[in-house]
Amino acid sequence: MGEPILHVEGVHAFIGKHHILQGVSFEAREGQITVLLGRNGAGKTTSLRTIMGLVPPSQGSIRFKGEAIARLKPFEIARKGIGFVPEDRGLFNLLTVEENFRVAMLREDEMTRKRLEMIFEIFPDLQRFWKAKAGILSGGQKQMLAIARPLINPNELLLVDEPSKGLAPIVVEHLIEALHKLQAHTVVILVEQNFYMASRLGTHFYLFDDGRTVHRGPMEELLHDEEMKKKYLGISKTSSGGIQE
Amino acid sequence: MRPSSRPWLAKWIVVGIFLLPLLFIGLKTYITLTVSGLAMGMLFFLVASGFSLIFGFLSVLNLAHGALFAWGAYIGFTSFSLINRWTGWGGSESFLLNMAIFLSALIFSGLLVGLLGILTERLVIRPVYGSHLFQIFITVGAMIVLEELIRVVWGPDDEVMPVPLKFIGSLDLFDVVLSKYPLVAIGLGSAIYLAIHLILKKTRIGTIVRAGVENPEMVQVMGHNIYRYFTGVFAVGSALAAIGGGMWATFVKSIHPAMGGEVIVFALIVAIIGGLGSMTGSVIGALMVGLSYNYVAYLVPKGALGITMLLLVVILLVRPTGLFPEGT
Numbered sequence: 001m002g003e004p005i006l007h008v009e010g011v012h013a014f015i016g017k018h019h020i021l022q023g024v025s026f027e028a029r030e031g032q033i034t035v036l037l038g039r040n041g042a043g044k045t046t047s048l049r050t051i052m053g054l055v056p057p058s059q060g061s062i063r064f065k066g067e068a069i070a071r072l073k074p075f076e077i078a079r080k081g082i083g084f085v086p087e088d089r090g091l092f093n094l095l096t097v098e099e100n101f102r103v104a105m106l107r108e109d110e111m112t113r114k115r116l117e118m119i120f121e122i123f124p125d126l127q128r129f130w131k132a133k134a135g136i137l138s139g140g141q142k143q144m145l146a147i148a149r150p151l152i153n154p155n156e157l158l159l160v161d162e163p164s165k166g167l168a169p170i171v172v173e174h175l176i177e178a179l180h181k182l183q184a185h186t187v188v189i190l191v192e193q194n195f196y197m198a199s200r201l202g203t204h205f206y207l208f209d210d211g212r213t214v215h216r217g218p219m220e221e222l223l224h225d226e227e228m229k230k231k232y233l234g235i236s237k238t239s240s241g242g243i244q245e
Numbered sequence: 246m247r248p249s250s251r252p253w254l255a256k257w258i259v260v261g262i263f264l265l266p267l268l269f270i271g272l273k274t275y276i277t278l279t280v281s282g283l284a285m286g287m288l289f290f291l292v293a294s295g296f297s298l299i300f301g302f303l304s305v306l307n308l309a310h311g312a313l314f315a316w317g318a319y320i321g322f323t324s325f326s327l328i329n330r331w332t333g334w335g336g337s338e339s340f341l342l343n344m345a346i347f348l349s350a351l352i353f354s355g356l357l358v359g360l361l362g363i364l365t366e367r368l369v370i371r372p373v374y375g376s377h378l379f380q381i382f383i384t385v386g387a388m389i390v391l392e393e394l395i396r397v398v399w400g401p402d403d404e405v406m407p408v409p410l411k412f413i414g415s416l417d418l419f420d421v422v423l424s425k426y427p428l429v430a431i432g433l434g435s436a437i438y439l440a441i442h443l444i445l446k447k448t449r450i451g452t453i454v455r456a457g458v459e460n461p462e463m464v465q466v467m468g469h470n471i472y473r474y475f476t477g478v479f480a481v482g483s484a485l486a487a488i489g490g491g492m493w494a495t496f497v498k499s500i501h502p503a504m505g506g507e508v509i510v511f512a513l514i515v516a517i518i519g520g521l522g523s524m525t526g527s528v529i530g531a532l533m534v535g536l537s538y539n540y541v542a543y544l545v546p547k548g549a550l551g552i553t554m555l556l557l558v559v560i561l562l563v564r565p566t567g568l569f570p571e572g573t
Contacts, residue, residue: 052466078468090463092456102449103456106468153468 003066004029005157005187006051011060011070013050020046021057022211028157033179033188035198035219037233038208044191045087047208048159052084053077064157079106083150083186087161089142093135097126097145100134104149112152119148122181140171144178151185158186164194176200195235199223207232254563262533262556266540276421278539284427286528286535287434288496291489292508293515294441294527295482301458301522302478305370306377308384310486310512311505312391316361317354317487318406318494318504319399325350325407335409343409347429351491355484361391362483366476374475388505395502403501406494430492437488438528445524454478458522514553518560520567529568 004027013021021043028034036044049055051062053074062070069077078084092100105112120127123144129137134145143163150158163179164172172194179201182188192198198205198219205222207215209232215222222228229235267275296310325346329335334346369387373379412426445451457464457474465471493508494500515534519526534553542549560568 054462054466073470074462074465075468075470078466084466086463086466090460090466092459092463094459095452095456099452099456102452103464103469104467150467 005065006189007061007063008047008051009061009063011047011050011062012058013046013055014058015046015055020055020211021050024050024060024208024211024213026206026213026216028187028189030187031183032203033183033190033201035202035205036189036191036208037195037198037205037222039232039234040193042208043211044208045161046211048084048086048161048189048191051077051159052082081154081156083153083155083158085146085150085158085160085163087165087191089146091134091142091146094133096133097130097137100145100149101152105152107153111154115152115154118185119151122178123148139167140174143167143171143175147175147178147182151182155186158182158188159191160188161191162193163190164192164197172197195229195233258556258559258563259529259533259568262537262540266544269544270540273421274543277423278543279536280423280431281427282536282539283532284430284434284496284535285539286532287430287438288489288493288531289508289511289515289535290434290438290528290531291485291492293512293519293531294438294524295485295489296509296512297516297519297521297523297527298454298458298485299479299482300516302454302461303370303374303475304377304461305374305380305479306384307370307479307482308381308509309365309369309387309391310482311507311509312388312395313358313362313365313483313505314486314490314493314508314512315395315500315502315505316391317358317490318500319395319404319490320357320487321350321354321491321494322404322406322500323399324353329407335407337410340411343411344429347409347412347495351488354487354491358487358490359480359484362480363476365483366479370479371472371475392502392505399502401502403499406498406500408495408498412495426495430496433492437485438524441485441524450474450477511553514557517567518557520564520569523567523569526567526569 006028008027009025011021011024012019024043024047026034026036036047038044046055050057053069053072053076057070060070061068064080064082067080069080072080092103095103101116125141126145126148129141134142137145147158147160147163160179163175167175176197179188179190190198190201202219205217205219206213207228214232215228266278270278292310292314296307299305299307299310325335328346328349332346334342337343365387369383370380373383408426412429415422415424445455453464453469454474457471461471464474490505494504511534515527515530518533519528519530533556537552537556538549541552564570
């Protein structure tokens, strides 16, 4: 197994006076979809925001392709090749779909055109609504746009925060399909509360509890460990879909 | 029903401001007042648009904006006087030469105050991003310092603003008396609005700025150095204030160090009526304030400022987020 593309080690971070991350360690490798799991407030979203430089880490190291990025500014981190899809999708609702891509596009060349073709193949709706304002898209289409937007650049890592939030089950299925296709183009780290989606997509998992990573392993392992699911995710044996607290 | 879900009422208020005065004022006077109101509105737009754009993009309530407006008027005054002493274009019979000296003074003023804006953003505003309370304190401080610096450089007394020869007086069109300078101000103001509008809508930088008004954090995580854009928008906003200052001074034919404080109140009202961060909102809001001020100043002179406040109250009741809350 080669070097991880992202290596997070012993990261601590504060939001105001609150000590949110109290020792988070995880990594992501080529060809994997790494899922960060845990109850609300466990530190999953803050971990993604810390990688992007939006929350400064107080200690620990974050390395992307072997390079320390923990002290860089968010725009410098993004330029290294990390795309971010926040929980609220971060769309520019008053801008058209095209303009949303235009803001995301850091360079415009032949490769960009090819990537756009790839994006249209995976998310055909975006081509149909190319000139429409992002604000008028359906919830599912908005999420597709949010995920597709960073792909316009040659990003090697994509951080996606709760993409299934607020979406109907059928749309979640489409999203799972699209994210599977993305695996060929970029490494994905996914924060997800919907255990069904996490289990369908994830190849590896990290369990978060009270700002720490407490367990890790292949997704297969978690699927069969009822004790761990109950303890850290509050999922009862009978539940088949989302998390039941 | 939520107040913000009544956009039709806001539209009727706009139409009412245009047409209602016709019931009380004769047509010829109405046209004269309308031209004057539109000119005043365009000048308010220049001040308010920069203020609004800075608030929308940087989320900074820049109370020093009025002082930058005053600096614009003073630099416009000095550069006009210097160029005129050198070329004599201000007193020329040629409208084109008059326009050339006027535009040169405005451009010079815009550039210098744009630089002053960059310094203000870097030294004063940057340390207080994200804290509105500190922004209010520090921008009020900057306003006082900038105003006192005017007194140091130009002295405490009022100065008479030179006006190009062909901008003085009025035209008589079919018995309707129209002052010349307001027509120039309307034309120039419209051209500046159109230029800003095109830059924001058609260029990549404009698109990034519009995106930044909506979600600056996201612009940053897309690889754009947001602080460079912050500085750029602050410089453009300051330059717009300066051009507004130069044009306002030519309108009222005088300048004094505290002139910014008077106009910033109107800029704030216009920006709030239009929707903070919106260019189209700024132009519509500015024209509403300019027109209503002129009509009421003719009918009930003492009620002119009152009608502006009333307009603000009514708009806030009908559309609490302003006429165009949806951004630029």
